[in-house]
Amino acid sequence: MPRLRVIGIADTDSYVKWTAALVGSAPADWERSMRILDTPLAVSNEQQRAALSTSGLSAEAVTRVTFEQLRQSVTADPPDVVILGARGPLVRVLSRLFAGLPRRPVIVTGLPGISIPATRKALIYRQGADLFVVHSQRERVEFAALSAHTGIRHRFALATLPFAAAAARGSARERDDSSSDIVFAAQAVVPRERADRLEVAQMLRRAALADADRRVVVKLRAAQGEHQTHLERDSYPDLLRSLGPLPENLVVSTEPMQSALDHAAGLVTISSTAAIEAIARDIPVLALDIFGVSPALINVVFEGSGVLGSEDDLIAGRFRLPTEAWRRENYLHDPDEDDWTAAVERFVDLRRRGLLAEATLRTGRGGRLRSAWERRTVLGPMDPSPVGRFALMVGVPARAVVQTVQRARARSQVSRSAGPMSSR
Template identity: 55%
Template structure:
C-alpha cells in the first residue's frame, strides 16, 4: 500500500485530473470529467502554442459542471507537480497526439502512477493510424460510438496494438430526450438562423472554400429576413488559436456579404438556441445539433469520402447539396444510424466503470504501468519532440538545435511513408473502410504564422 493510500480511506471519492491545451480538447476534457459524479476533479491547461485564451476557456467550460476555480494554467515543466498535487487516481490526457505522448512521458515519473485515459474530442471516423500510435501507451482509450469502437478495434488489430477500449457518450452531445429518441418530442421550437459550423481543415482547397462561401451568400440572399450565421471557433482579432491551422478563413472569403450573413464566436450551444438548422461538411457540431433536436444538412457538395472526413454521415439521412442549403431543407437522422453513431443508450457508456476497475487493479499491484519507451535517436530525438510540440514554450538550447537538425529528416521520412502508401485497402483512398493505416493527410504545424486582424 502506498503512503497516499495509507493516509486516505479506500472509500473516499476518486480524484480525477485532465490535461489539455487547444480549444476542442479543453472542451472535451472538461465535459468528460465533468460528467463523472462524486469525484474530485481538476483541469490543467498546458501552455503550448495552441493554448486557449481566457475567453475560449470560459466558453469551453459552459455546461460541463467545471468552473474557473477547477482550472489551473500549467507550464509544461510543472505538469508532473500538478498531477502529484491533485493526487489524481485518473488522468485524462486530451491533446493532439504528439503532446499526448510528451505528457505521458512526464507522468511516467509520477508515483503512485495514475491510470491514463485518452480519447479524441469529436467524430473519429475514419479511425486514424496516428490517433492510435501516439496514444498506444495509455491504459484506456475512449471512443464515442459503437461504430468507432469497431473501427478502433480493427485498427489496433491491424497495427498489432493492445489497448482497452471504452464507450462514452460524446460528452457535450447528451440527448435532451429519453432513449429511444422520439424525434417529434426531441425537436425544439424552431429558431430562424441557418448556422454554419466552419472547420479549419475541411474543405481544404481554396476553391472549395470559396464554393462554400458562395453557397452561404446565396442562402442569405434567398431570404433577407433570416440570418445565416457562420460559427467560428477562434477570434482572429483577439489573437486566438484553434486546434487546426486555417489557411483560407471565411472572414476573408466573405468580406463582401449581405447584412444578414454574420459571424459568431458564441458557444455552439448558444448558437443552436436560435437555429432553424445547422449546416456543416463534417463537423462534430452536427452531432451536438442532433442531440439538441436541431435538424442538420451535412453537405455532400465535395463528395462523401475519407479525405473530407464525412463518410460517417453516409446512410444518415442528413446529406444534402447546395440547393438544399439555400432552400433550408434540414433533416433529422435516421433512428438506425443514430444508434450506431453517437446516440447509443446511456447504460452502454461504461468508460468510467472501466476506469474505476483499472484504478482498483493498479492499487492491488496487478496492472503494470504502460511506460513510453525511449525513442530511437535518444536525447536528440526527445529534444526535437519537445521543441516541435512546445514551440517557444521550450527555451532549451538542445531543443533549438534538435529542431534545426531534425525537422528536415522528419519531413523526408514522412514524405517517403506517404508516397509508399497512397492507395489500396485501408488508405485514405479506400472510402469503404472506417480505418486508415497510412499517415495523416496533412501535417498541421504547431507553430503558426502571424495572424492579421
C-alpha cells in the same frame, strides 16, 4: 476508500472543450479538475470560458500551467487518473511524463469529435494510454478492428460524446420555438482548398439572399487572433469580404455553439461535430456532400444517415434528422451503454493495489534526445530546457536529410516500376 482524483489536461480549443466536458461528466463523487497546458496553440481566455460554459466543470477547477509546473505538481502529488486531451504528438509527450512517475496515474485519452474512419496514427500516438475513450458503438468496432489488424494494442471504452450529452440536457438555454436561423458550423481544414472554401462562402451568401427573413449565421471556432487545433489558412470572414457587399442577414458569430443552436431552425456543415450536438437537441441538419464523401472530408460517417445533401437542399431549407438506427450506432446511443467510468475505476483499483502494469510506450531511435525533440516540437518556446533547444538544432536538419532520402527512395521505386511498362 480515498476519493478518486482525476485531472484533465488539454491545450487547444477543441480538446479543451472535449476534456472539460468529459471530466465534468464524471461521477460527482470523483474529485475533478483540469489543467490547461501552456503551448503555442493554447486557448484564449474567451475560448476557455466558452468551453467551460456547458461542461459541468467550474471555472475554479481549471488552472493554466507550464509543462514544468505540471511536471512538478504531479510528481509531488500524482492523481489517480489523468485524461489527456490533446493532439497526438502532445499526448505522446505527456504519456512519457506520467509513465515515468513512481506511482503513475491511470492514463486515459480520446478524440474530441467524429473519428470515423479509425486511423492508425490515432492508435500510435496514444499507445501509452491505459484506456482509449470512444464515443459511438461504430467507433468502438472500427478502432478495435484496426487495433487487432495493426497489432497496436489498446483498451477501448464508451462514453457519450460530451457535447451531445450537454446538448441533450438542454444545458445552455431553452430553444426558442420561433427559431429561424440557419447556422453554418465552420471548420478550419474541411474543406481544405481555398477554391472549395470560397464556393462554400458563395453558397452561404446565396442562401442569405434567397430568404431575407432568416439569418444565416457563420459560426466560427475562434475569433481573429485566437488559435485553433488546426491551422486555418482561408478564414470565412476573409472569404466573405472578398465577395463584395453582403446581405444584412448574413452574420458571423463566435458565440458558444449551444447558444447559436438556441435560435437555429437548422444546422449546415461539411462534417463538424456540431451536427451531433444539433441532432441531440432534435435540430435538423444538412451535411453538404457537394465535394463528395471521403475520409479527408470526415463525412463518411453520414452515409446512410439521410442527412447528406446539396446546395439546393440548403436554399430550400430541407434539413433533416437521421434515422434511429444511425443514431444508435453513431454518437446517440443509450447513455446506459457507457462504460468508461467503470473501466477507469477498475484501473484505479489495480493502481491502488500496486498491480497497474507499466505503460506501453512506443520507442523510436534517438533515445533521450528524440524525446527532448518531440517535447520541443509541441511546446515550442514554452520548453526552455537546454536539451530541448539542442535537440531542435540537431533534429530539424537530421529530419530534413531523412525526408530527402525517403523521397529519393520513393522516386527510385517509381522509376523501377515504370521501367517494364515503358518497354512493353
